[in-house]
Amino acid sequence: MGRPNRAIRDAITQRRADAIDLKLAGVDWLTIARKLAADPSINSDGVAYPQGYGIDKYKRGQEPPTDKRLIELACKDVSKALLERTTVLDGNSDELRQLMVERLERLFFTVYRAAIRSGDYQAVDRAVRIIERSSRLLGLDRPVRADLSGPDGGAVQVETAGLAELERLIALAGTAEGGDAEG
Numbered sequence: 001m002g003r004p005n006r007a008i009r010d011a012i013t014q015r016r017a018d019a020i021d022l023k024l025a026g027v028d029w030l031t032i033a034r035k036l037a038a039d040p041s042i043n044s045d046g047v048a049y050p051q052g053y054g055i056d057k058y059k060r061g062q063e064p065p066t067d068k069r070l071i072e073l074a075c076k077d078v079s080k081a082l083l084e085r086t087t088v089l090d091g092n093s094d095e096l097r098q099l100m101v102e103r104l105e106r107l108f109f110t111v112y113r114a115a116i117r118s119g120d121y122q123a124v125d126r127a128v129r130i131i132e133r134s135s136r137l138l139g140l141d142r143p144v145r146a147d148l149s150g151p152d153g154g155a156v157q158v159e160t161a162g163l164a165e166l167e168r169l170i171a172l173a174g175t176a177e178g179g180d181a182e183g
Contacts, residue, residue: 011051016081033070
């Protein structure tokens with residue numbers, strides 16, 4: 001069949017975006033699938049959705065896909081669209097981070113002025129939260145050091161077990177689950 005042309009690719013991209021929007025709105029899978037179906041007889045809007053589900057069958061005059069198949073197609077669309085969005089976000093993460101920093105700086109300027117001029121404690125609190133968020137976003141916070149200790153501040157005792165001991169513990173757990181259960 002070959003690679004789809006630009007118009008078809010754009011229509012598929014739009015279909016996937018519509019599927020995500022509907023899912024985010026809380027619409028169930030079957031309703032999404034019917035709304036995005038190519039065959040007007042099953043499309044909930046009564047129209048042929050461009051590059052909708054079952055487009056090949058619709059063009060050949062065959063029976064539309066079953067509800068189960070429609071749901072599979074809708075799920076696949078949402079998964080692919082989310083994967084594509086994640087890939088784009090990963091590729092643009094530095095640009096997005098800079099954009100977020102600039103937004104936070106604009107917010108900070110306004111809140112900072114209100115905090116300094118009026119001494120408004122809510123504005124001070126908001127300014128501190130913006131600073132904290134900016135610091136996390138830019139990786140300025142140092143990692144928190146966590147010291148682990150055993151009882152009474154002593155050393156942590158580490159025990160190792162061999163395969164035979166692990167198998168024994170698994171067997172004990174299995175008999176405890178299947179044994180006398182109080183109910």
